[in-house]
Amino acid sequence: MSINFPNKPDNWKVSEFRRIAELRHGYQFRNYDFTSEGIKIFKITQIKGNATVDISSCSYIDPDRLKKFEGFRINKGDILMALTGATIGKIARYTENETILQNYRVGNFFPLDEDVFSKDYLYHFLRSKNFYNQILAGQTQSAQQNIGKEDINKMSILVPPIKEQKSIASILSALDDKIELNLQMNKTLEEMAMAIYKHWFVDFGPFQDGEFVDSELGEIPKGWEVKNIKEIAEVNSKSISKNSKIDIIEYIDIASVGEGLVENIQPILLSEAPSRARRIISDGDIVWSTVRPNRKSRFLALGFNNRTIVSTGFAVTSPKTVPYSFLYPFTCTENFVDYLVSRATGSSYPAVTGKIFEEAKLVVPTQNILEKYNEIAEPLYLQFSKNNMENQTLTQLRDTLLPKLISGEVRVKDAEKTLSEVL
Structure with missing residues (x-):
């Protein structure tokens, strides 16, 4: 599928996907393959809309069958895409160490030669609207939308020199890393806040030495x-x-x-x-x-x-x-x-x-206990909010830079200057 790149620098090339990268399908697991526990299966539902992976609710197969499906093992750093359904074209990168197998309608993307085409650059290009628009144009017009290997192979990719590919990927990855760090910090903050709440108001930890009375919700501290x-x-x-x-x-x-x-x-x-x-x-x-x-x-x-x-x-x-x-x-x-x-x-x-x-x-509880608790808990939520607001700014910047860097409209030096002002 040949398309125009109006901002393409002279030393950048346009290539068909098949010439520089490969899409690998997963295995078509059937319902009778699944067990209640064991080795996890990565399905399209594991790819979330914010380019993240959630493997907390997977199907499983018997661990004794792992050797048979070694060719469908997903490794840390792999680039995964939903190839069907409402989430078609959604991209995420697998960052876990846990063993997991690739289901059929999940695509896994690999450069043919990383000395020519960077895997990190490929990841960001696949996330761009440029590539997503090609997916929309190429998907089958059936009740369930699909995109396959033959469709992907015909698509166009803009290929800068390898050094520039790595620089572009580095800039976008720096933003992703900061966003992810804030998300991890917020997870910790929320866990801390919840632990304090439960200690005070579920287990009544600080008040065990006081008097308790019966209530419709069980025994509670007197005065509550x-x-x-x-x-x-x-x-x-x-x-x-x-x-x-x-x-x-x-x-x-x-x-x-x-x-x-x-x-x-x-x-x-x-x-x-x-x-x-x-x-x-x-x-x-x-x-x-x-x-x-x-x-x-x-x-x-x-x-x-x-x-x-x-x-x-x-x-x-x-x-x-x-x-x-x-x-x-x-x-x-x-x-x-x-x-x-x-x-x-x-x-x-x-x-x-x-x-x-x-x-x-x-x-x-009584008002004075609420006030003491709030002095401890509120700063955690305020920091949580600060991280969220920063992530909104960083996400907007990344989403603005991504198509412009990938197309050559914004060059690496200008993007690095912007990045240094933000991070």
């Missing part, structure tokens, strides 16, 4: 109360008016939210926004998807601008008499998730209502 969320917070109390003077909003829909993480924010004219773009969020709000609560699509709103609007598919809970550092981790507990899941209705898209959130009950 059982309340429902409605008594300490407001749910879905803020909506944007159709007559608002705001022109452009920052819109977040359910598909853009993971477990504790906003993956995408879409700037859009309010006049052109979908009718579900109505819920206003403010600092300290707890935003939870009401659809399929088992997926735990939620986040704590900190650091967003006052034009940020979320879908009516979210329940937005605004703490009033307790700090968000207390209420948010409560909504992250497995007990709360189970509470939502058990009350969800609907077969295809099980969902709950805002009323379900309001009726959830929890143990609320």
